[in-house]
Amino acid sequence: MTTHDREFRAAGVTVGELAPRLRFSLRLRPDNLPQARLALGLDLPEKIGGLVTAGQRRALCLGPDEWMLDCAEGDRPALPAGLPHALVEVTDREVTWRISGPRAAELLSIGIARDLAALSPGKGCRTAFGSVQAVLLREGEDSFTLSVWRSFASHVAGLLAIGQRELACGL
Amino acid sequence: MLLIHCPYCEETLPEAEFAYAGEAHIARPADPMALSDEEWRDFLFIRSNPRGTHFERWRHLHGCGRFFNAVRDTVTDKFQMTYKAGLPRPDLSAMKEAAE
Numbered sequence: 625m626t627t628h629d630r631e632f633r634a635a636g637v638t639v640g641e642l643a644p645r646l647r648f649s650l651r652l653r654p655d656n657l658p659q660a661r662l663a664l665g666l667d668l669p670e671k672i673g674g675l676v677t678a679g680q681r682r683a684l685c686l687g688p689d690e691w692m693l694d695c696a697e698g699d700r701p702a703l704p705a706g707l708p709h710a711l712v713e714v715t716d717r718e719v720t721w722r723i724s725g726p727r728a729a730e731l732l733s734i735g736i737a738r739d740l741a742a743l744s745p746g747k748g749c750r751t752a753f754g755s756v757q758a759v760l761l762r763e764g765e766d767s768f769t770l771s772v773w774r775s776f777a778s779h780v781a782g783l784l785a786i787g788q789r790e791l792a793c794g795l
Numbered sequence: 796m797l798l799i800h801c802p803y804c805e806e807t808l809p810e811a812e813f814a815y816a817g818e819a820h821i822a823r824p825a826d827p828m829a830l831s832d833e834e835w836r837d838f839l840f841i842r843s844n845p846r847g848t849h850f851e852r853w854r855h856l857h858g859c860g861r862f863f864n865a866v867r868d869t870v871t872d873k874f875q876m877t878y879k880a881g882l883p884r885p886d887l888s889a890m891k892e893a894a895e
Contacts, residue, residue, distance in 0.1 A: 673806075690859075749804075
């Protein structure tokens with residue numbers, strides 16, 4: 625793998641698999657947002673694509689009633705039993721890569737049809753990478769994280785490796 | 796590639812994120828048992844299939860996951876507008892007048 629690493633650095637972009645983080649899927653009616661915000665200590669964003677961090681907890685709004693929560697190890701968010709909601713742990717569902725470097729957006733554009741320039745740092749979205757559903761977060765100008773369901777991981781990793789090789793060759 | 800405006804995400808996004816879901820504004824009969832075979836057939840299978848303006852459902856499958864409605868011209872393949880599910884069929888003549 626070392627030769628690959630060197631090759632990939634030459635491509636102006638590095639791809640690394642991240643250690644799994646505790647991740648939850650939260651479904652909730654927007655009317656119940658104020659109560660949920662209070663219980664979680666997180667100002668859950670209402671706008672789709674919005675990302676909010678409070679301490680070790682982070683929430684990304686994926687849909688009008690859907691959020692993805694990332695938490696630190698051992699931190700288990702809970703909502704009051706009387707509040708209608710679904711909060712499910714999905715830590716093992718996805719594989720997450722960090723894709724960073726000056727050509728990170730270019731590498732992602734091999735699989736994502738969306739205009740990545742329109743995704744500003746500190747925002748995220750659910751989209752498709754190489755026809756696989758993926759959650760993309762723009763952590764910084766040149767840094768992204770991409771999560772796909774585990775069963776598609778080898779397909780996506782293969783596409784990323786091909787893309788890196790293409791960039792390294794100057795294609 | 797078509798660009799489609801998702802009324803929930805309030806963004807115009809590539810077609811690859813969306814899935815087509817048939818003609819819009821077809822309500823399931825409140826009492827299916829009261830329908831004749833012909834009426835049930837019409838509900839299930841008979842669609843308007845117009846040449847020109849078509850009201851249709853789309854789903855933002857790889858995105859917010861919502862169904863919404865769109866007005867598309869089947870000749871030019873151009874989307875005239877999209878609107879949230881559950882809203883009434885928009886008045887197109889009023890829209891045209893407003894645009895002119």
